[in-house]
Amino acid sequence: MGRNNKRGGRRGNPRRNDVYRTDIVDKSDMHNVRFTTYYQAQNIVPADEWETFLEALRMPLPTTFRVAGSRQTAKSLNATLRDTHVPNLSNVVFEDQPVSPPVQIPWYPDGLAWQFNVTKKVLRKSPEFKEFHSFLVFETEVGNISRQEAVSMLPPLFMDVEPHHKTAQLLESLHAQDTLTSTSIPSGMLIANDSDHKRTHLLIHQSARLPSPALMVTNLDASIYPGIKIPSSNKNKMQPLLFDRILCDVPCSGDGTLRKNLGIWKTWQPMDGNGLHSLQVRILQRAMKMLAPKGRIVYSTCSLNPVENEAVIACALKSNPDFHLVDVSAKLPELKRRPGLTSWRATDKSINTTYDTYEMFMETCKESDNYKAKMTPGHWPPEDVELLNLPRCIRVYPHLQDTGGFFVAVLERTVVDPPEVSPTQKKRDADEEVIEVPDSKRARLDAGVEDMEVVMANEAAADTPPETQTIPTMLVGPVPKTSLPTPKKKGEGGGSFKENPYTFLPADDPTIVSCIDRLHLTSDFPSGNVLVRNPEGEAARALYITNDLVKAVVQHNDYNRIRLTSAGTKVFVKQDAARGVDVQFRVLGEAVPLVLPYLDRATIVDSSLTVLRILVAGHYPLCEAFPEPFKTIMMGRDSGGHIVRFPQSQLDGAALSHDIFLPIWKSNVSLTLMIDKKAKSALSMRVFGTDITSPIKEKSLVSPKVGPAEEAEVVEEDAEVENTAAMADNTVMTDA
Numbered sequence: 001m002g003r004n005n006k007r008g009g010r011r012g013n014p015r016r017n018d019v020y021r022t023d024i025v026d027k028s029d030m031h032n033v034r035f036t037t038y039y040q041a042q043n044i045v046p047a048d049e050w051e052t053f054l055e056a057l058r059m060p061l062p063t064t065f066r067v068a069g070s071r072q073t074a075k076s077l078n079a080t081l082r083d084t085h086v087p088n089l090s091n092v093v094f095e096d097q098p099v100s101p102p103v104q105i106p107w108y109p110d111g112l113a114w115q116f117n118v119t120k121k122v123l124r125k126s127p128e129f130k131e132f133h134s135f136l137v138f139e140t141e142v143g144n145i146s147r148q149e150a151v152s153m154l155p156p157l158f159m160d161v162e163p164h165h166k167t168a169q170l171l172e173s174l175h176a177q178d179t180l181t182s183t184s185i186p187s188g189m190l191i192a193n194d195s196d197h198k199r200t201h202l203l204i205h206q207s208a209r210l211p212s213p214a215l216m217v218t219n220l221d222a223s224i225y226p227g228i229k230i231p232s233s234n235k236n237k238m239q240p241l242l243f244d245r246i247l248c249d250v251p252c253s254g255d256g257t258l259r260k261n262l263g264i265w266k267t268w269q270p271m272d273g274n275g276l277h278s279l280q281v282r283i284l285q286r287a288m289k290m291l292a293p294k295g296r297i298v299y300s301t302c303s304l305n306p307v308e309n310e311a312v313i314a315c316a317l318k319s320n321p322d323f324h325l326v327d328v329s330a331k332l333p334e335l336k337r338r339p340g341l342t343s344w345r346a347t348d349k350s351i352n353t354t355y356d357t358y359e360m361f362m363e364t365c366k367e368s369d370n371y372k373a374k375m376t377p378g379h380w381p382p383e384d385v386e387l388l389n390l391p392r393c394i395r396v397y398p399h400l401q402d403t404g405g406f407f408v409a410v411l412e413r414t415v416v417d418p419p420e421v422s423p424t425q426k427k428r429d430a431d432e433e434v435i436e437v438p439d440s441k442r443a444r445l446d447a448g449v450e451d452m453e454v455v456m457a458n459e460a461a462a463d464t465p466p467e468t469q470t471i472p473t474m475l476v477g478p479v480p481k482t483s484l485p486t487p488k489k490k491g492e493g494g495g496s497f498k499e500n501p502y503t504f505l506p507a508d509d510p511t512i513v514s515c516i517d518r519l520h521l522t523s524d525f526p527s528g529n530v531l532v533r534n535p536e537g538e539a540a541r542a543l544y545i546t547n548d549l550v551k552a553v554v555q556h557n558d559y560n561r562i563r564l565t566s567a568g569t570k571v572f573v574k575q576d577a578a579r580g581v582d583v584q585f586r587v588l589g590e591a592v593p594l595v596l597p598y599l600d601r602a603t604i605v606d607s608s609l610t611v612l613r614i615l616v617a618g619h620y621p622l623c624e625a626f627p628e629p630f631k632t633i634m635m636g637r638d639s640g641g642h643i644v645r646f647p648q649s650q651l652d653g654a655a656l657s658h659d660i661f662l663p664i665w666k667s668n669v670s671l672t673l674m675i676d677k678k679a680k681s682a683l684s685m686r687v688f689g690t691d692i693t694s695p696i697k698e699k700s701l702v703s704p705k706v707g708p709a710e711e712a713e714v715v716e717e718d719a720e721v722e723n724t725a726a727m728a729d730n731t732v733m734t735d736a
């Protein structure tokens, strides 16, 4: 985050930031006396390492990325990287200098994270790296690769959400899709929160690459995150939703990102962190209140400053003595790290680092010092600091493994044997826990929802009796004081909130029934979990799907109060078709894996690499142009949406490493591959080794007469969000 609370550092005027671009800034400008005086006094690294640490901070950061997406795609893409791209890049010599190929980041599970360190010139001019760069760009655009700072990949790994893998990383771990048989709708739920409205929309845009019925996005001040209620197993009663995992990736000063945010060299001063300490403590304390009994909190910053790190942990532990720091020294053994600090000294702009205590500091402060109010006793170590196990926190420094600076702490509630409680007290406690809902106000519940209990932590799953339903619930983001949010500034988790309502359609709504019929969905398709988002609550253009838990949250909480920006994922979109063809809904390209387990297998059309080549190369190839038997099968099919299977195969240098399923649209005489242009190009590069798609004016793609009119909407929406993304990318490399 940076001063503007974005990881990756300060935002500010882009032209001003240009002054600090690594390729223009001279190393001699990478100095800040306040920074060096402050951090040397904190002894964050041993004295004999100081220069090495400082020198590493002045080096450009390697490019790092993570192979993302569902497990099978990730595995096969990683194999392509390792077996094709790395060998191609292994003997590259540029301007008489050898250039190293990408290498796997040693501590990342399954070798799915990579780094390389080449200049922009090499990327642009070396033919091998140029090709590799195109591959990265395409795969990033479709979401199979996530460009992310290495240290930013750490927090989810300490969440212990299986199988492994910030928001996208966690979402991936909730899903176990890919095959026709596995469930595509996890029962758990992930809520991603950010007080910045634009950031929530960026997040929604990015998560469209891994569409999930289990994802909700809220736009709240995490330090006052409101209670969310869900139905309890006791009919007519509600219970507070508690989370099994909470990631507090809090706003921080971001000085761990100095290697890429060179402006910090010029502006750094201790009040950057001092001013955020109290908010960070409140966010962590609120998370502690919302954690399920066997839950786990991961607190992280990209700051080196103990005031934003150990001091926050110490304050939160002191106010919540039922929590402790977890010893995670055995986790990610290849990650080089240093223990959390047990002594530090807070100071102000004076950089006088001799204030041993808050009291000493206040004594020397002038009445007029307006920053005085920002300092609290909690900025300094508590007297009993030794009891808090702060060395269990993790500090990552740039010189250890060529990364940014980072801080992670893992917290859990200490499990104590419950004291004997009398039946009368038990009843009183239970009555205090649940919120009575009068029958008149209670929406109709699904049977499944009524039986639901939020019980688990993945790690604790082993202790969970097999018959107990385990529903992982996670809250990601900087998370709540005890009072409800008081509206604050517009766009900062307060003020006006204008989102369309969330209306669940009855399972027998004619549009849903028609989707089920036309798309040949099986009877177990969760048709009761389909919602629409427009003021009229009608099935107008897009249908979204949620899982039971997300549905329960949406139905039992005022979406305005929890500032709900997104729930579930778009699954069907209206397709205005050619003359003579009924208007109907089709499966959104990204949602195919989600729908796949509910498709009548017999209706999936089998095809081949030759068919794929024709579909990828042309816009509306005629049915006639396809080889048999595909041609005859498709000519016999109704106009509308169909799902085609392209089996694992090789042909004339083209290769599909595993079966893929894609949506096509049949008009009167032609077929169209219903994935967007970027996804088509990425697919083409992956399968045919080159982009064989034809250039097209977006306009013709969206003609209401000939085909995918819905794409018009999607293309426009995407263009808008992409502008936001591009804007944000100047300052943030996000993985959310």
Ligand SMILES: C[S@@+](CC[C@H](N)C(=O)[O-])C[C@H]1O[C@@H](n2cnc3c(N)ncnc32)[C@H](O)[C@@H]1O
Pocket (backbone or CB within 6 Å): 001, 004, 005, 006, 007, 166, 167, 193, 194, 195, 196, 199, 220, 221, 222, 223, 249, 250, 251, 252, 279, 477, 478, 479, 493, 733, 734, 735, 736
């Ligand atoms: C380090 S960034 C989180 C990055 C995110 N986890 C990701 O991977 O992209 C911190 C975020 O906190 C948000 N933020 C700042 N103050 C907040 C608050 N009081 N409540 C919630 N979010 C806040 C900022 O908008 C920023 O996006």
